[in-house]
Amino acid sequence: MPARLSGAGALDTWRATPPAARALLAGTFVNRLGGFLQVFAILYMADRGFSDTQAAFALGAYGAGSIGGMLVGGWLSDLLGGRRTIVVSMACTAGLLLGVYYLGPYPAKIVLIALTGAVGQAYRPASASMLSDLVPPERRLMVFAMNRLAVNLGATALPLAGVALASVSYGLLFWGEALAAISYAVIAGVALPRRPASVPAPGPASSPGAGAETSPELAAAPALGPAAPPARGRTMLGDRPYLLFLAALLLHSVVYVQYLSTLPLAIRDHHMPVVVYAVLISVNGVFVITCELLVTRLVQGRPPRLAILGGMALTGLGMTLYAPPWGVAGMIVATLVWTLGEMAGAPSMYFAYPAQAGRGGHQGRYLGAANAMFGLANSLGPILGVAAWTAFGDGVWLLCGVTTVAAMTLARHGVHAGAGADRLDRGLVS
Template sequence: MSETVATPESAPRLPRAFWALWVCQLVNRLGSFVQPFLVLYLTQDRHLSAGTAGAVAAAVGAGSVISQLVGGWVSDRFGRRRTMLIGFLGTAAALILLGSARSMETIWAAAFVVGLLGDMFRPAVSATVADLLQPKERVRAYGLLFWAINLGFSVSTVSAGVLASVGYSLLFWINAGTSVVAALVIWRMVPETRPVSSDGSRRPLLPVALRDTTFLLMILLQVGYATIYFQGYSTLPLAMAGDRLSSSTYGLVIALNGVVIVVVQPFVNRRLATFDRPKLLASSMLIVGLGFGLGAVVHSWWGYALSVVVWTIGEIGFAAVIGAVFADLAPADLRGGYMGLAGSMSFGLGSVIGPLLGTNALEHAGPTATWLACAALGAVIYVGQLALAPALHRRAELNALAEVA
């Protein structure tokens, strides 16, 4: 990967509004108690069947599929700040309703709204970072947001178990409370950054995005990446069980993902900002594919742990640069919509395709073929991303010139 002339030491200070967004990401993840414990709450506290509880959890997922798409569209039409406030405050209200609901109709509706509003803020945050910062500063900023998310999630997964032993209702109220705190931070410290066109008009998102071949190819590559990534939460536990490793061992192994991110990210973040973005993205996705590919030759807990560490290193590079690449690619007036489409289409589709392909491949072709297929797919998207790099560079230059003008 070629490097730019920028050095970590020359990196400018990030603005106050960015750090407010960083606090929001951290606080939001620190209070993310409900979704991991939702099925347990519904079966143990509401005495629903496992199938019904799973279906309610799926309702949250159904809302999440369109959440970022809606959030991106709203942020372009009505403003980034307003979208974040609606998302955080609406999520707080929906969580309280879900925690107090007694009828199944109310539980279903509240669960869907939690999913719908819970991720609305993401494209608005990504677009605001791109609005606030120059292109050369964005990789470092997105990397810091990624670190805040993982730091908060690491703490919340430990504390949620303790709080759940006191009472599930406490999880709903604290989760809602952290959403309100995040909204207050946005209200007091984050200005509106949405670009305003000279004539006040707004282009429709889908006609522009669906004609953008470079954007659509990027989405296709990210679906491939997400297909590999979600093997860690679907196929990996089954493969480890096939090697006579317990579910608790899987829990410890997958926990390394968060630990490595929290420990390593701060030390490499500024350095990652100096690399060519499309090439770093391509290399990171290849590392993730090869990390999962190690599953073809390992059968012990430490072998799987090594695999997780390798693909987590790739994930760190991917997460630091992917937001900046899409920000460079998106037209300024449709930045939120592009971010929302990217999130909902790539990871939304990948979260469905990945588990289906992986578990069926494991059942019918066996673990060795499944993990080698992950490595092969990583190599394919690596080549595809490198081939797309010139188009991404041209688009970034054109958009930078348009913003200056």
């Protein structure tokens, strides 16, 4: 591996990251820190006197809106640009949040919660697309890992901040999240360029000042080498390899989210204390926050297909290791294995590879579709996992292994053939 890639650690990358990209990372952290609605929706609805079923339906409406929002957000990012999409998304989210709190009728709340999920998630593909445009190809994977770190840090602090605010008033939760959204909108409006210049690619193809007049969507194209065909004129629905990759991503994500639904049931039915589940979740969170940037430093520079397949394999293996009756120690080992898979593969499969595959005017749509697969898995995964646990018991973990093999098979064909992946690999390490 070239020394300039193998030595590109988090600090080196941060120093080399332009101020606009740093602003995006800061805005992502602030916005995630204020993401109270999704976490406290059920408690808030119950506090307002609605039934458990009505509260659960409200959370489902938020999830459904989020899936559509990421798809539409990707399209808007390509059409309007990332800066405008983020500003509009965050400003509208603030208004919708206050509407959810102050409007009393249940139907109105459900509609506004669904709209909040949609509008509030529309920024994600726009933010990822802009990050891809603002940093050079050899730094992108590390920057996307930093983006995940910002999300995870915000998510870690969010419950504590939410409990503190809710103990005073649920109104503070909604005003706090609205303030976080407005803060991100201000950061985006002030710190982000209207049309970021493309980053010159390494190698002889780049020249001083190259790309200054190029549209931001074409920023990644030089990294793929002159032989890579432009994506302009090609629609995502006509990109069969990428559709295979999306199918693989959906299957993989369904396996991944089983730690949220099936794992707690397994711990309960095996007569283990609830604290075991808390320990496993804490193990995952601590290692992701403290080690993901280190793992990304080792992964960057390798072919994206290797990172994606390796991440899927480790995730599936970790879930399968829950099947044997190895006790708490075995479950901790299994958690460490799939956590390593998450750290190794997630920055590539959800961000870096979709951004490269959608070069030439479709980055936002490609990124939005990839993130929508994770959102869809969050909705389908718990339902499928609980049904499989009821039917097969610990056999569900073996089913996770089989599903992972299917996901890897699809990814092997989709990533290998899609968007000139071999040329992409050479471009990243040239």
